[in-house]
Amino acid sequence: MILPKTSHPMTLSIRPTTPADIPAIARIYAHAVRTGTATFELEPPDEAEMLRRYEKLRGGPFPYIVAEIDGQVVGYAYAGPFRERPAYRFTVEDSIYIAPDMQKRGVGKALMKELIKLSEQAGFRQMMAVIGDSAQAGSIGLHRSCGFRDAGVFKAVGYKFGRWLDTVQMQLALGKGDGAPA
DSSP: OOOOOSSSOOOEEEEEOOGGGHHHHHHHHHHHHHHOSSSOOSSOOOHHHHHHHHHHHHTTTOOEEEEEETTEEEEEEEEEESOSSGGGTTEEEEEEEEOGGGTTTTHHHHHHHHHHHHHHHTTOOEEEEEEESTTOHHHHHHHHHTTOEEEEEEEEEEEETTEEEEEEEEEEEOTTTTSSOO
16 A cells, blocks of 8 residues: 555555545545546535435445545445346446545555455445546556456547546456356
């Protein structure tokens, strides 16, 4: 893990998300919406909407975790349904967002590894990454470093900040993957 860019040692911990984390999660996500192309949302959702989304995921078997340093939430990740139809029930889509001042310091990789582990424990067999903008080298590299393989690119499917954006599709087999019946 890379972490320190400060004079005091920092300890990263990863834990399940609680409703008390929603304000920090909403701030991290709002920054991503306003300044980046990792998400195709155009307006940041408010805390009430972020809480609704959290509760919807937590109503199922989906992991939702935060990374914390010195008591501060510095990133979060969750696995949600890839698609709603029943045949997709063993496939999840990952989402990871890191506070801007903590990016490129190992937080994303730590969250991803834990998310993969928790998703396997929940019985999921495939994890999909739908990465907004084919120029997202950091996210693409993170996924590759965790074993994801390229699954395709949807060209110019989103429009944000005055330009057309691709989505990069990546995939990781979890547990037994498709090597055994569900």
